[in-house]
Amino acid sequence: MLDIRGLRAKVADKEILRGIDLHVGAGEVHAIMGPNGSGKSTLAHVLAGRENYQVTGGEVIYQGKDLLAMNPETRAREGVFLAFQYPVEIPGMSTVYFLRAALNAARKYRGLEELDAMDFLALIKERMKLVEMDQALANRPLNEGFSGGEKKRNEILQMAVLDPTLALLDETDSGLDIDALRVVANGVNALRRPDRAMIVITHYQRLLNYIVPDFLHVLFDGRIIKSGTKELALELERRGYDWLKGEATAP
Amino acid sequence: MASTETQERYLDAFRERRSRGNAKSPAWLNELREAGIASFTSLGFPTPKIEEWKYTNLEPIAAFDFSRRAGTRKKISQADLLSEAFADASAIRLVFLNGVYAPELSSRDRLPEGVGLQSLAESIKGDDEFLSTQLGRYARYRQQSLVALNTAFIGDGAVLVVPPGRRLAEPVQLIYVSGADGEQLVTHPRTLIFLGAGSEAKIIESYIGMTRESYFCNAVTELIAERDSLAEHCRVQREGEAAFHTGTFEAKLGRGAHLTAHAVTLAGSLVRNDVHVSLEGEGAECILNGLYLGAGRQHIDNSTVIEHVKPRARSFELYKGILNGAAHGVFNGKIVVHKDAQKSDARQVNKNLLLSDDAVVNTKPQLEIHADDVKCSHGSTIGQIDPDALFYFRSRGLGLAEARRLLSSAFAADVVARIKVASLRQRLDEYILEKFREI
Numbered sequence: 001m002l003d004i005r006g007l008r009a010k011v012a013d014k015e016i017l018r019g020i021d022l023h024v025g026a027g028e029v030h031a032i033m034g035p036n037g038s039g040k041s042t043l044a045h046v047l048a049g050r051e052n053y054q055v056t057g058g059e060v061i062y063q064g065k066d067l068l069a070m071n072p073e074t075r076a077r078e079g080v081f082l083a084f085q086y087p088v089e090i091p092g093m094s095t096v097y098f099l100r101a102a103l104n105a106a107r108k109y110r111g112l113e114e115l116d117a118m119d120f121l122a123l124i125k126e127r128m129k130l131v132e133m134d135q136a137l138a139n140r141p142l143n144e145g146f147s148g149g150e151k152k153r154n155e156i157l158q159m160a161v162l163d164p165t166l167a168l169l170d171e172t173d174s175g176l177d178i179d180a181l182r183v184v185a186n187g188v189n190a191l192r193r194p195d196r197a198m199i200v201i202t203h204y205q206r207l208l209n210y211i212v213p214d215f216l217h218v219l220f221d222g223r224i225i226k227s228g229t230k231e232l233a234l235e236l237e238r239r240g241y242d243w244l245k246g247e248a249t250a251p
Numbered sequence: 252m253a254s255t256e257t258q259e260r261y262l263d264a265f266r267e268r269r270s271r272g273n274a275k276s277p278a279w280l281n282e283l284r285e286a287g288i289a290s291f292t293s294l295g296f297p298t299p300k301i302e303e304w305k306y307t308n309l310e311p312i313a314a315f316d317f318s319r320r321a322g323t324r325k326k327i328s329q330a331d332l333l334s335e336a337f338a339d340a341s342a343i344r345l346v347f348l349n350g351v352y353a354p355e356l357s358s359r360d361r362l363p364e365g366v367g368l369q370s371l372a373e374s375i376k377g378d379d380e381f382l383s384t385q386l387g388r389y390a391r392y393r394q395q396s397l398v399a400l401n402t403a404f405i406g407d408g409a410v411l412v413v414p415p416g417r418r419l420a421e422p423v424q425l426i427y428v429s430g431a432d433g434e435q436l437v438t439h440p441r442t443l444i445f446l447g448a449g450s451e452a453k454i455i456e457s458y459i460g461m462t463r464e465s466y467f468c469n470a471v472t473e474l475i476a477e478r479d480s481l482a483e484h485c486r487v488q489r490e491g492e493a494a495f496h497t498g499t500f501e502a503k504l505g506r507g508a509h510l511t512a513h514a515v516t517l518a519g520s521l522v523r524n525d526v527h528v529s530l531e532g533e534g535a536e537c538i539l540n541g542l543y544l545g546a547g548r549q550h551i552d553n554s555t556v557i558e559h560v561k562p563r564a565r566s567f568e569l570y571k572g573i574l575n576g577a578a579h580g581v582f583n584g585k586i587v588v589h590k591d592a593q594k595s596d597a598r599q600v601n602k603n604l605l606l607s608d609d610a611v612v613n614t615k616p617q618l619e620i621h622a623d624d625v626k627c628s629h630g631s632t633i634g635q636i637d638p639d640a641l642f643y644f645r646s647r648g649l650g651l652a653e654a655r656r657l658l659s660s661a662f663a664a665d666v667v668a669r670i671k672v673a674s675l676r677q678r679l680d681e682y683i684l685e686k687f688r689e690i
Contacts, residue, residue, distance in 0.1 A: 048646050049645070049646070050642055051642070052638075071645070071651075072642060072645035072646050073645045073646075073648050073649060073650050073651070073654075075646075076645070076646055076647055076648035077648045081646075082646050084643065084646075087643065088637070088639050088640045088643040090640060090643075090658070090661050091661065091662075091665040092660070092661035092662060092663065092664035092665035092666075092668065093657065093660070093661035093664065098644075098647075098657070099647075101649060101653070101657060102644075102647035102648045102649055103648075105647075105648040105649050105650065105653065106648040109648070141661075141665070158647065162647065162648065
């Protein structure tokens with residue numbers, strides 16, 4: 001589904017990604033861990049098409065297509081979804097309105113009929129159960145004044161409605177208390193599917209107790225320095241990152 | 252500016268009007284008109300030399316030759332009128348065509364008994380004593396030349412009187428339609444709204460245009476909200492694209508009275524809105540919301556003054572502007588807290604969104620505080636569409652143009668959402684979404 005080969009990217013002349021190789025197959029959940037500043041969030045944003053990151057090398061093939069050649073909206077319509085670490089607050093537009101416009105943009109792109117307000121309401125109501133979200137919240141201005149937990153639930157709700165093929169979850173656990181973490185993780189787990197891949201980016205092992213990945217990669221200084229399965233997470237928890245740092249300089 | 256020639260032109264028009272019809276008017280009104288023209292003659296049009304007019308030059312209005320009159324007046328259908336004014340067909344409304352009451356387009360069928368809603372001309376004809384005590388009582392024609400000019404030419408307009416304790420469930424719409432092709436018209440709509448103690452009313456004042464050519468609409472509204480009354484006043488300005496519009500809104504609030512006043516500016520080439528709210532009673536409260544959308548070479552100036560006169564009054568002000576093309580926006584927001592107005596709470600915010608490199612905004616908050624135990628804050632921002640928000644929208648599949656449209660609309664909708672009249676709110680939301688399709 002996703003092949004990242006030798007991906008390099010910089011922001012404001014600083015190289016953040018220094019040659020990433022990653023293969024993600026359909027139905028797989030990959031976790032990416034690493035210390036602050038290792039390039040985790042940059043990777044997610046480069047894949048989603050954020051324009052202030054400049055790709056300086058490598059390629060990304062998504063479902064046989066050149067992902068890096070697409071603008072952000074095309075990537076989204078092709079099924080890429082990024083759950084933001086810091087979702088933007090938009091006074092003046094409800095989640096319901098926003099999400100219907102987004103879904104219909106994708107449906108139009110795919111040659112499907114647009115959903116009217118009634119049909120969409122039925123859809124969002126059903127998906128809200130997944131993240132135990134109150135309907136009143138969806139009628140409120142998008143993310144405005146939402147708590148950390150509400151914002152992240154809203155991100156997962158958006159994912160559930162937009163039904164992506166590749167979901168990128170950027171530090172979805174940050175700012176969550178344990179109850180919110182469980183709700184969000186349950187939502188994500190319910191969305192696991194054989195034809196959907198996920199890349200879960202996190203700083204902490206604890207999220208991986210709830211969302212158990214098939215593979216885990218350690219990102220350090222812009223490169224993946226170690227890959228393994230979920231057992232690797234436990235080792236990281238026990239030993240930290242320092243023991244891996246020697247491998248970062250290896251060719 | 253403010254040339255003698257300009258004043259002469261208005262003075263001539265005044266003399267002509269006086270010789271034609273003022274004889275039929277009661278003496279008190281003629282005195283008021285004379286005081287108006289005298290004040291205007293001495294003040295002239297404001298010039299940018301005056302601090303409050305620093306960013307707005309009325310020269311095009313002063314130079315406007317309204318003596319040319321050979322126009323054809325188009326008939327406006329009721330359906331077009333209502334749609335332009337964002338009004339309901341069933342609404343209680345008074346309609347004015349070029350300053351004159353148009354009964355055939357108006358409807359008072361649903362007006363509850365005991366509530367006074369008349370055209371000003373009707374009210375003058377009846378030599379209403381109440382009118383004589385209220386009209387011109389608050390609008391400061393001695394200081395404000397545009398108010399003086401309007402006062403000199405008082406002829407028609409609307410008078411709404413809600414008796415004490417009465418609650419008007421439905422909004423009252425006042426629709427001022429101006430302009431005619433080939434005719435350089437000047438109109439001076441005058442509105443008086445009086446809310447008795449403990450009464451409640453919603454008023455929508457719409458200003459709409461019937462021509463793409465120039466005309467000048469110089470409106471004045473006085474609103475008196477007596478003790479514990481509750482008012483929502485929505486002013487929607489949708490004049491013609493070449494129109495000059497100056498509008499003064501003067502409100503006095505008694506003890507515990509509450510006013511929410513919205514000023515929505517959607518059109519006009521040169522626009523100045525003056526809002527002056529005086530919180531004269533203890534614990535009075537006003538919420539001022541403003542929205543201005545400018546494009547092309549439009550110039551839109553919103554100047555507001557809120558005076559906290561007595562203790563424990565509160566004011567909340569939010570004005571937002573979106574400017575595209577080479578439009579010029581101005582926001583002057585002054586808050587005066589008088590010596591006796593302890594425990595005042597005043598908050599003011601002005602936010603501007605610039606959609607093009609050539610659009611300009613001047614924003615100037617002013618606090619003048621003479622009491623020591625008060626809470627006052629103000630803030631203003633000028634910015635482009637937030638790139639983070641833009642990326643957020645695009646990452647959800649919305650195209651760049653659509654994302655810009657939705658974000659601009661959302662910026663405006665934040666103000667519109669504060670309008671309590673649901674039908675107006677919905678129509679404005681639709682209008683705004685449609686408007687930003689062009690960006």
